[in-house]
Amino acid sequence: MRSFKSDYMEGAHPKVLEALINTNYEQSNGYGYDVYCDKAAGIIKKLCNNENIGVHLLVGGTQTNLCLIAAALRPHQGVISPATGHIQVHEAGAIEAAGHRVITVETSDGKIKPEQISSLCDEHKSGRNREHTVQPKLVYISNSTEIGSIYNKKELLELRRICDENGLYLYMDGARLAYALTSDENDLTLADIAALCDAFYIGGTKAGLLFGEALVISNNIINQDFRYIMKQRGAMLAKGRLLGVQFEALLSNGLYFEIGKRANAMAKRIKNACIENNIPFLIDSPTNQQFLVVPNNTAEKLKDICEIWKKTDENHTAVRLCISWAADEKAVDEFIGILKDVSA
Amino acid sequence: MRSFKSDYMEGAHPKVLEALINTNYEQSNGYGYDVYCDKAAGIIKKLCNNENIGVHLLVGGTQTNLCLIAAALRPHQGVISPATGHIQVHEAGAIEAAGHRVITVETSDGKIKPEQISSLCDEHKSGRNREHTVQPKLVYISNSTEIGSIYNKKELLELRRICDENGLYLYMDGARLAYALTSDENDLTLADIAALCDAFYIGGTKAGLLFGEALVISNNIINQDFRYIMKQRGAMLAKGRLLGVQFEALLSNGLYFEIGKRANAMAKRIKNACIENNIPFLIDSPTNQQFLVVPNNTAEKLKDICEIWKKTDENHTAVRLCISWAADEKAVDEFIGILKDVSA
């Protein structure tokens, strides 16, 4: 039985793997100075409709987040993040290790509200001794979020406005951006995001690459000397070509969007089956992650194919399904069958 | 009119100042290698009833907290602190700048409960991927707390037990320890604290010195090479003698306790006047800080002699009074008179 625990359990999408195989014996310069990285950057600039952005290919998400934040902030500045943000809950204190506080705000859906930002900034500015507290300087959001929700264009515009009012950078973690952009409910484009965020990344690891995240930096101040920061944090791959080759394959011919759309469709199939079977959700997610609330003993039976997420009450547990590029209808239907059995 | 905004508005207690004047022309080695620092350390060891503790004299509280925490933790480890803890709210991210997360817990009275610690540690240990989260390693408490409350011996014993169970260090910020130890409700001694905490400090700045905090480290692992850490963080005073001289004066002949007792008595005089006049408190504090809840316009009138603390509802504001070594009965009675006037 196929597991749905996460979207990075398999290797690369066949087209990506093929591109790696085809280029394996070529010689290229290291550290991202090769034709494939150039091509990947070119494609991304086109998708973002902006020639003046910085594009940097890194290996993983924690690495990408910490490099960007290290490059953007002065020592006394901190990051505003939802309490569910990856930098807060899954990066072992990477941001603090770079010297910066993560200032968290509680959310019901993983999405930060503009008024939470302005309220934090107002409180900071009006404090008796503002210089005795961390200065908020960057807003971290994820799209899709860690619990599957997405931002729409109106929300992102509003976040940008509030950030501008308060002199803040806006940064989007796009580990699962593929699934956000191809959700039925999405109205954002890569060009919108590049225009509205100071930086964001196009996640590859969770969208069919062996590894790789393409960081886009629209803000030139942050982008300046960014490669030094990458190198210093051990985030510059020696055989950088591997990243260029993979992103070229992923972003050519719409593969990236195809992968997102397909996984979202599989997720919807599961979602509909749950609705039919009166299985409630932790949150109404329009993307490839689904959080089912099931009796504890059901959760126990599913634990090899779903991620145990958290207790929702004494008798119930939320489990996460996370659909990858590799899931097909047959596997999904098998899962639905098992779910019906164990729920019966 | 005398202000009660804080307990560090005046210079040094006359006996402390006198000691500085008397020794001004003596020559001594720098950086704490002088007879006065030795004497001060000797007195502290006696008060703590332990010859094997490390005693280090530093200039200020933020400095002391950050040096101790930097010395104690490995990079992946964090500090558990009440959300009101000084390291969280008034140190501009000093702990994060040293690379460590402050993990906060909410409290009603500024005091952390043992079950909050064990719950945090259990959650950490049972996490899906514990190494993806910050490892709690040190518990930070203040005594008296930032809002005037104190720990009793039973509570401290219980905190020690929970820390031992979870492999945690226990560290007490004693910026206002003078006022805790001389509170009517106190049952702790310096020897108890030295025995139960891995480290703590005897605050001087807020207890009649020009400046100075005497850090006591009972745990030899943390104490090892501590002077390197002090030097590295700019926390080793060149004319270290100034600290030794002041602490010798403060801790000889019970001056430290006398200062605490006197300020607490003044605070009680104000407290009683409030009770008589039906002025409620934000918290029932048995120490030199009192938090009065008054109508907004009263707060406005008091703002030059009290610290505006926070709104408690739309119409009321908590103001803080903080009694120093320099306050006398006359000043206190004057304040009570004003309070009655503006409250009338």
Add this chain to the structure above:
Amino acid sequence: MRSFKSDYMEGAHPKVLEALINTNYEQSNGYGYDVYCDKAAGIIKKLCNNENIGVHLLVGGTQTNLCLIAAALRPHQGVISPATGHIQVHEAGAIEAAGHRVITVETSDGKIKPEQISSLCDEHKSGRNREHTVQPKLVYISNSTEIGSIYNKKELLELRRICDENGLYLYMDGARLAYALTSDENDLTLADIAALCDAFYIGGTKAGLLFGEALVISNNIINQDFRYIMKQRGAMLAKGRLLGVQFEALLSNGLYFEIGKRANAMAKRIKNACIENNIPFLIDSPTNQQFLVVPNNTAEKLKDICEIWKKTDENHTAVRLCISWAADEKAVDEFIGILKDVSA
């Protein structure tokens, strides 16, 4: 014409690539908790003849160095390194970004001498104010070094002895360990190195992998909680299996040693041709890097196939050849032909 600029210009050795292809569609747990990582660790423990070592698979060398050093040192401690050490010259201040000084010593051959270490430690210990200076705590060496030389067993034993005398850790950067261990002049085994060093790594990136370094930590104090440090520094690969699969392929059936031996043989072929043609060397290297000293105009002509290393005098330049797993006799002979032409 094939370039010899570096040993990481091509992708993976065919056997390594094949293993990746074969396992691409398998599902596995992330972050190194998979059977391939277990197998790779098992092989390495056997090669090191020690079941109690920690084995951690990371993506790149800078990352590996900074994680190990961050895990090993307290804030006031520094690293002793040859002035040519990778951490000093090619890591953009990664060690300093982790808070530690690199204390360099000059060498003629890239190898640190025991008496340089003891002299530094003696100077530190006898200093007027030793706590005003960085405490040396870890010795960083590379094998083979950045200029191709290697340590023999007697030298390593002596370094270990001096480190023990001074309470220092000994850490070997093994980015090119494959070439050291298979050099004609080598008398060390992986088991020797594991026994004599507190930690070292088996470099994969420069020995036929797409990427990957296998860090071996013999010292349990350093090894404790090491995975937290990896995660915190963004050095834990999500699809960790990729590292396990590659190292299993590399270390099974002697492929690792075969790759090293072959490249060294190619290097020797070039070396002999130089000797025949009276082309001198910057250093007498017994490994896969060769540093030829040629007239400036020759260097200019070779600049697309050799790395320009440095000027040796006004008229001469050292160029580096660095032989990878992918170089064959034909390519080498072609190079020798060109070299004769341009030198003529």
Add this chain to the structure above:
Amino acid sequence: MRSFKSDYMEGAHPKVLEALINTNYEQSNGYGYDVYCDKAAGIIKKLCNNENIGVHLLVGGTQTNLCLIAAALRPHQGVISPATGHIQVHEAGAIEAAGHRVITVETSDGKIKPEQISSLCDEHKSGRNREHTVQPKLVYISNSTEIGSIYNKKELLELRRICDENGLYLYMDGARLAYALTSDENDLTLADIAALCDAFYIGGTKAGLLFGEALVISNNIINQDFRYIMKQRGAMLAKGRLLGVQFEALLSNGLYFEIGKRANAMAKRIKNACIENNIPFLIDSPTNQQFLVVPNNTAEKLKDICEIWKKTDENHTAVRLCISWAADEKAVDEFIGILKDVSA
């Protein structure tokens, strides 16, 4: 017998002490928001002939250096310093703990040469992979230097020019600036220094204060939010008034220059006595530090009144005399007498 080991063995100059005594019972706001700090800043701005500089009063030199450098640099940037610089040899890795490398250059006289800076920058810019190395961004100099020498105006102008050419900040550590500015050989004013450096400090600890360094930041980019950085590094004194009061006393009525002149005159008296007695110097110092080269057994006899500096050859040792505000002619003549005796 009075010791000449250092210029911070005594307390404060009587006029400074008197100012502290006179203001001891006044109440003032904490953290530098008081009238005395304002007055001190006003005097300094006048002396620097610039109203737009930032003035910040800190407790000690290491603290001042690390705060300024932390405020000025991004993570990948480093500091160029003479190998004898205080940040390199006496601050226990404070700069590295803030994340930055100290890039040292060898000097004969403690003074960096413009061509050393441009050579370092050229090497950095022309490197194969410049982003693999630390980017030089700030030049650290001391005046007077750690070995007593001083910069003249022509030299400082030239340093400024080279810094501008290379986009570098210029920062002067003025721990002993009093002695530089009042040296017979000096042609610089505080206004010159404020105009030519991005930042510098007027050292108080070594010029008659109990403690205190007045940091002047001419560069507004560095000055922005500097108080956050101070607070974060534990460098903001609670009773900030103490610094304002002392600096007001020191800088009013020329006391600062008087102290410098007097100590230099005493140093010259010793210098002349040495010349008469054929005692050579390590360096020809025109300020309050003198480095005498004496036979080892003479050094041994002087070790309680001079600092043992270093061996100059097998039979000779350099000892340092460092004249403070408290030294008078009688003490100096006594020393000369002893010197003649032990040298005889």
